[in-house]
Amino acid sequence: xxxxxxxxxxxxxxxxxxxxxxxxxxxxxxxxxxxxxxxxxxxxxxxxxxxxxxxxxxxxxxxxxxxxxxxxxxxxxxxxxxxxxxxxxxxxxxxxxxxxxxxxxxxxxxxxxxxxxxxx
Numbered sequence: 001x002x003x004x005x006x007x008x009x010x011x012x013x014x015x016x017x018x019x020x021x022x023x024x025x026x027x028x029x030x031x032x033x034x035x036x037x038x039x040x041x042x043x044x045x046x047x048x049x050x051x052x053x054x055x056x057x058x059x060x061x062x063x064x065x066x067x068x069x070x071x072x073x074x075x076x077x078x079x080x081x082x083x084x085x086x087x088x089x090x091x092x093x094x095x096x097x098x099x100x101x102x103x104x105x106x107x108x109x110x111x112x113x114x115x116x117x118x119x120x
Contacts, residue, residue: 001059002033008066014073017080021072021087025065028094032058035098044106051104054097061090 006029014022035058039051065087072079 001063002029002036005029005032005059005062005066008063012066012070012073014069015076017076018069018072018083021065021083022069024087024091025062025069028062028091031094031098032062035101038101038104042104042106046109047104047106050109050112051101054101058094058097061093065090 009022009026009029012022036055039048039055042048042051065083068079068083068086072083
């Protein structure tokens with residue numbers, strides 16, 4: 001998906017009214033790429049599974065941001081305000097999840113496991 005996102009960003013022709021939003025999303029792509037690399041570097045399937053939802057959310061937010069920017073370029077009267085709101089939400093989501101991933105340690109998984117039953 002990373003390559004698809006990069007291709008989408010490169011091929012979206014946008015009007016001046018949303019060019020700033022596109023630039024903001026383009027700045028998030030390397031952040032997403034670093035988070036993806038950080039998860040892969042953990043080389044631990046449990047960590048991959050645990051962090052996958054965050055990567056999925058980041059992917060979806062970037063794609064949706066690019067799609068709404070595209071729509072806002074075609075019909076700013078309908079989508080410009082929504083694009084502005086959505087891109088800001090995407091920034092929060094991508095930056096927050098990236099920080100979580102970058103600071104994650106495999107040892108942290110123990111804190112997320114349910115306690116074993118002592119009744120056995």
